[in-house]
Amino acid sequence: MRKFGLIGHPLTHSFSKKYFEEKFEKEGIEGCSYELFDIPNAFDLEEILSEDPEIEGINVTIPHKEDVIALMDDLEEACEEIGAVNCIHIQDGIRTGYNTDYIGFKNSLSPWLGGIKPKALILGTGGASKAIKQALIDLDIDFLNVSRSEDEDQITYGDLASDPEIMKTHHLIINTTPLGTFPNEEGIPAIPLDQFSAAHFVYDLVYNPPVTTLMKACLDKGGKAKNGLEMLMLQAEASWEIWNS
Known part of the structure; x- marks a missing residue:
């Protein structure tokens, strides 16, 4: 039996197990299993792998994408630059970290934008945001990081509220936070929703529910919105x- 799985906390929102089980059945892939490991600490992965050394691959989701790096024996070069791991390959006891969030986001964003490159606001500064940042750099799209706390490399949600010019000149809004994820669907990043317009695009990495509160706020103003299912x-x-491989 080939074994794979997902670590994160919480995992009530995850579609990964269903996705891979359907993939195995649809493509006639036999002898494979995919399990969910809801762990509050990334270092609990050690116990999981110790108890089941047959595991070959692990996906990593919020909030462990950065902390899990310390458990890797090696990192893919691009993953080193991003500074976050969301995919682990285990071969002959060697753990190698990769970042496939980068691939999924980059390859889904460009076709959706239709060739334009609006300035972006990245909401959140966690592990997922690092892959998004690198993808925007490689796509030559200017961006600002937005967080609850002030830092030299980011602005705050308060800055968005006090300076309407930021939203007027940054039409691509990318939510990398878990806010709005099932079962807490009413959650939403603290951005000024009244500043949305028909020129705005919201790319919400949340995919459950399919239309988040943030997405709906943009759609209600005539803008466009996309969830994270294709990226997933x-x-x-x-x-x-x-x-x-």
């Missing part, structure tokens, strides 16, 4: 390729 599917397929 693309990064999952990239993970499968890595595990079978």
Whole structure:
């Protein structure tokens, strides 16, 4: 039996197990299993792998994408630059970290934007935001990081409220936070929703529910919105390729 899985906390929102189980059945892939490991601490991965050394691949989701780096024996070069791991390949006891979030986001963003490159606001500064940042750099899209706390490399949500020019000149809003994820669907980043316009695009990495509160706020003003399901599917397929390389 080939074994794979996902670590994160919480995992009530995750579609990964269903996605891979359907993939195995649809493509006639036999002798494979995919399990969810809801762990509050990234270092609990050590116990999981100790108890089941047959595991070949692990996906990593919020909030462990940065902390899990300390448990790797090696990192893919691009993953080193990003500073976050969301895919682990285990071969002959060697753990190698990759970042397929980058692949999934980059390959889903460009077609959706239709060739334009609006300035972006990245909401959140966690592990997922690092892959998004690198993808925007490689796509030559200017961006600002937005967080609850002030720092020299980021602005705050308060800055968005006090300076309407920021939203007027940054039309691509990317939510990398878990706010709005099932079962807490009413959650939303603290951005001024009244400043949305028909020129705005919201790319919400949340995919459950399919239309988040943030997405709806943009759609109600005539803008466009996209959830993270396509990104999930693309990064999952990239993970499968890595595990079978």
